Amino acid sequence: MNYGSKTTFGFDTDKRKLPLSKRLVLYAYDKDTGEIFGRKPSSWVQIGLFYTAFYITLVAMFAVVLWVFFQTLDPRTPTRQLEQSLIGTNPGLGFRPMSNETHSTLIHINSKSVQEYSVWMQRLIEFLDVYKKPGLTPGRGQNIATCNYDKPPGKGKVCDVDVKAFDMCTEEHRFYFDRQAPCIFLKLNKIYGWNPIFYDKPDELPHDMPHSLKDHIKNITNPDELRTVWVSCEGETVSDKELIGPMSYWPIPGFPGYFFPFENSEGYLSPLVAIHFKRPAKSIVINILCRAWAKNIVHKVNGINRGSVHFELMID
Incomplete structure (x- = not known):
């Protein structure tokens, strides 16, 4: 069937006079010309190929560039280190156990309820x-x-961390959670x-270092033992200290000091310090600030605590 001459829009002149619905059907498939959406099947095959x-060429080029890029990276050595890294050169402290609540730093242990303190035990x-x-x-095994x-x-x-050296702060002693004298663990980031x-x-020694820690350091007889990143914990306010x-x-x-530097060695685990709070006040929130001590650990940067960790402890 002849509808007339072709136009630049792909329809014959007479076809353009048809209703819109019929023109759409003809555009999808024109049985007279065999065109599908304005192109013959052979044309669609060529475009598809x-x-x-x-x-395929684009993906192959990207894969090659990505492979070359990964050849320049060491899986254990970061490209940017220390001053050039986002982390910087001032390590902070972390504590365990932590609450499951987002942004909460409160450790609330009810020593009278096995069910409640067992939750904190399990986290540790x-x-x-x-x-x-x-x-x-x-x-780590090798x-x-x-x-x-x-x-x-x-x-x-890598150095072993002997969990038996934590004395009473072990699972066998329930971390003293059941005796209103809990153990909290610290690690250096x-x-x-x-x-x-x-x-x-x-x-x-710095003037703001706690006297108890200063006394401990001054009583050390083996000079090698002074090669330690020291740790202290105190109440954050005057009332908290009491x-x-x-x-x-x-x-x-x-x-x-023999745990440093951290070089991402296979099997490395951070050293730990267990703090045993022997007789904290009961049924009141105690604000605690723990600090790590080395000459290149700064505790205040623009009024913000660094090289330390804050948490609250409440014992019932």
């Missing part, structure tokens, strides 16, 4: 599992070394390549 080849047990079971950390101040880890080795500058001279009560630190009040 072109774009298939085009996108899960946190310490990787320290107790080397197989949970890839590569390269653990027992380190001390006279025996740092050898090449390719990892910064690749960071080396602490130790307070290795007792007469150069409410917090006596504390003990296990195994020592600090992180031994």
Whole structure:
């Protein structure tokens, strides 16, 4: 059937006079010309082959560029380190156990309820599992070394963290959650390549370091043991200092220097300090500030606490 001459829009002149609905049907498939959406099947095949080849080439080029890029990266060594990194050179502290509530730093332990304090116990047990079971950390089983101040880890080795050294702050003792004298664990945040500058001279200790920690450092007889990133915890206000009560630190009040620097070695785990709050005030929130001490750890930056961690403790 002849409808007349073609126009630039792909329809014959007479076809353009048809109703819109019929024109749409003819555009989708014109049985007279065999065109589908204005093109013959052979034309659609050519276009399909072109774009298939085009996108395959594009994906291949992207894959090659990505492969070349990854060849320049070391999976264990970050490209930007220390001052050039987003983390910077001032490590902070972390604490465990933590609340499941977002942004909450309150540790509220009801020692009278097994069901309630068992929840906090389980969080600590899960946190310490990787320290107790080397197989949970890839590569840790083969390269653990027992380190001390006279025996740092050898090449390719990582220091063991002995959970038995936490004295009463263990799962077997229920972390003393059932005796209104809980144990809280501290860890120093990892910064690749960071080396602490130790307070290795007792007469150069900072003026704001707690007296109890100063006394501990001054009583050390082995000079190698001064190579430690020290840790202290205090009540944040005058009233908190009275409410917090006596504390003990296990195994020592600090992180031994042989754990540093962190170089992302396979199987590495951060050292821990367990703080045993022996007689904190009951049924009241106690604000606690724990600080790490090294010459290159700054505690205040533009009025904001750094190199430390704040949490609240409430015991019932």
